[in-house]
Amino acid sequence: xxxxxxxxxxxxxxxxxxxxxxxxxxxxxxxxxxxxxxxxxxxxxxxxxxxxxxxxxxxxxxxxxxxxxxxxxxxxxxxxxxxxxxxxxxxxxxxxxxxxxxxxxxxxxxxxxxxxxxxxxxxx
Amino acid sequence: xxxxxxxxxxxxxxxxxxxxxxxxxxxxxxxxxxxxxxxxxxxxxxxxxxxxxxxxxxxxxxxxxxxxxxxxxxxxxxxxxxxxxxxxxxxxxxxxxxxxxxxxxxxxxxxxxxxxxxxxxxxxxxxxxxxxxxxxxxxxxxxxxxxxxxxxxxxxxxxxxxxxxxxxxxxxxxxxxx
Amino acid sequence: xxxxxxxxxxxxxxxxxxxxxxxxxxxxxxxxxxxxxxxxxxxxxxxxxxxxxxxxxxxxxxxxxxxxxxxxxxxxxxxxxxxxxxxxxxxxxxxxxxxxxxxxxxxxxxxxxxxxxxxxxxxxxxxxxxxxxxxxxxxxxxxxxxxxxxxx
Numbered sequence: 001x002x003x004x005x006x007x008x009x010x011x012x013x014x015x016x017x018x019x020x021x022x023x024x025x026x027x028x029x030x031x032x033x034x035x036x037x038x039x040x041x042x043x044x045x046x047x048x049x050x051x052x053x054x055x056x057x058x059x060x061x062x063x064x065x066x067x068x069x070x071x072x073x074x075x076x077x078x079x080x081x082x083x084x085x086x087x088x089x090x091x092x093x094x095x096x097x098x099x100x101x102x103x104x105x106x107x108x109x110x111x112x113x114x115x116x117x118x119x120x121x122x123x124x
Numbered sequence: 125x126x127x128x129x130x131x132x133x134x135x136x137x138x139x140x141x142x143x144x145x146x147x148x149x150x151x152x153x154x155x156x157x158x159x160x161x162x163x164x165x166x167x168x169x170x171x172x173x174x175x176x177x178x179x180x181x182x183x184x185x186x187x188x189x190x191x192x193x194x195x196x197x198x199x200x201x202x203x204x205x206x207x208x209x210x211x212x213x214x215x216x217x218x219x220x221x222x223x224x225x226x227x228x229x230x231x232x233x234x235x236x237x238x239x240x241x242x243x244x245x246x247x248x249x250x251x252x253x254x255x256x257x258x259x260x261x262x263x264x265x266x267x268x269x270x271x272x273x274x275x276x277x278x279x280x281x282x283x284x285x286x287x288x289x290x291x292x293x294x295x296x297x298x299x300x301x302x
Numbered sequence: 303x304x305x306x307x308x309x310x311x312x313x314x315x316x317x318x319x320x321x322x323x324x325x326x327x328x329x330x331x332x333x334x335x336x337x338x339x340x341x342x343x344x345x346x347x348x349x350x351x352x353x354x355x356x357x358x359x360x361x362x363x364x365x366x367x368x369x370x371x372x373x374x375x376x377x378x379x380x381x382x383x384x385x386x387x388x389x390x391x392x393x394x395x396x397x398x399x400x401x402x403x404x405x406x407x408x409x410x411x412x413x414x415x416x417x418x419x420x421x422x423x424x425x426x427x428x429x430x431x432x433x434x435x436x437x438x439x440x441x442x443x444x445x446x447x448x449x450x451x452x453x454x
Binding site for chain 1: 127130131134137138141142144145150153154157160161164167168171172173174175176179180183184187188191192194195196198199200203211214215217218219221222225226229230232234235236237238240242243246247248250251252254255261262263264267268272275276279282283286287289290293294
C-alpha cells in the first residue's frame with residue numbers, strides 16, 4: 001500500500017503517455033494526431049515537473065530576508081524553469097504544425113491520411 | 125498536498141484525454157483538449173509550480189484552443205472514415221511501451237521525496253543565493269533570466285523562428301491567381 | 303474564414319475587458335521578481351488580449367492596433383533587446399549576459415544591477431512572445447490572405 005501511494009502519480013503519467021502514443025499511431029485524421037502529440041508532450045512535462053516537488057515544501061519564492069535559508073523548505077526551481085520555456089516552445093511549434101495542416105488542406109482538400117495517399121497514388 | 129484531490133484530478137485528466145481522442149467532432153475534441161489543459165494547470169498549482177501553472181492557464185487553455193478552432197474553421201470539421209474499434213497490434217505495442225516505463229518507475233525515487241537526486245545536486249545553491257546575489261526572491265525568475273540566460277536566449281530565438289516560419293508558410297500575396 | 307456576427311453583449315464585454323487584461327499582462331511582466339510571473343507569462347497575456355479583440359470583433363479591428371508589419375518588427379525588437387543587453391555586458395568588459403557588470407554604469411549595487419538586467423530581459427522576451435502569438439493567430443485564422451480581403 002505504501003508502495004502504491006508513493007508511486008501512483010508516475011503510473012498516471014505513463015497511462016497519459018500511452019493514450020497520446022496510441023492516438024498518434026492509430027488515428028487517420030491529422031488533427032487527431034496533433035491532439036495525441038499535445039497529450040504526449042503534456043505527460044512528459046508533468047513527469048518532469050513532478051520531479052521538483054518536495055513534501056512539506058512551499059513555492060519557490062524566498063520569504064526570509066535575513067538568516068539562513070533552508071533549501072528543504074522550497075520546491076526545486078530548476079525543472080520549473082526548463083518546463084516553462086518548453087511549454088511556450090510547444091505552443092509555437094503547435095502553431096507551425098497547424099500552418100502545415102492548412103497548407104495540406106489547400107492542396108488536397110482533405111485531412112485524412114488514407115484519402116491523401118489515394119490521391120497521391122492516382123496522380124502517378 | 126491533499127491526497128484525495130490530487131487523485132481525483134488525475135482521474136478526470138485521464139478521462140478528458142481519452143474522450144478528446146475518441147470524439148467524432150473535431151471542435152469538441154478541441155474543447156476537451158482545453159479542459160484537459162486547464163485541469164493540468166490545477167495539478168501544477170497543487171504541485172507548487174505556480175509559474176508553470178500560470179503559463180499553462182494562458183497558453184494551453186487559452187491561446188492554443190483559439191489556434192485550434194481557427195484551424196478547424198479553415199479546414200474540415202468532421203473526422204470521417206475512421207472505423208470504430210480498437211486496432212489490436214498498435215495497442216499491444218503501446219501497452220508494451222507503457223509496461224516498460226512502469227517497470228522503470230520501481231527504481232524511481234518516491235514522489236515528493238526531499239532527498240531525491242534532482243533536489244540535492246545544484247538547486248539548493250540557487251535557492252540559498254538568489255536573494256543575496258540577484259535581489260530577486262522568485263527563484264524561478266532568477267534562474268530563468270540570470271543563471272541560465274543562454275538557455276532562455278535560445279528558447280526566445282526558437283519562438284521567433286516559429287513565428288517567421290508561420291508567415292513564410294502561409295502568406296501568399298498572389299493566392300487568387302493560382 | 304470565420305463568419306462575423308454582431309453581438310452587442312460580446313463586443314461590449316470584450317472591449318471593457320481588454321485594457322484590464324493588458325494592464326495585468328504588464329503587471330505580470332514587471333512584478334515577476336516578487337511573485338509568479340515573468341516575460342513568457344506576461345507576453346502570452348498581452349498577446350491573448352489582442353486575440354480576444356480579433357475574436358470578438360473581426361481581424362481587421364485587431365489589425366488596426368497590431369498589424370502584421372508591426373508584429374514582425376516587435377518580434378525582431380524583442381530579440382534585439384535581449385541580445386543587446388548581453389552585448390552591452392560584453393562591451394563593458396564582462397562575459398556575455400553577465401549583468402553584474404552593469405553596476406558600473408547604473409547607480410545601484412551589484413545585486414540590484416543583476417535584478418535590473420533580469421527586468422530588461424523579461425521585457426525583451428515579453429515583446430517577442432506577444433508579437434509571435436498575435437502573428438501566428440492572424441495568419442492561421444485568415445489562411446494568410448488577410449491583406450486581400452481588406453482590399454476587396
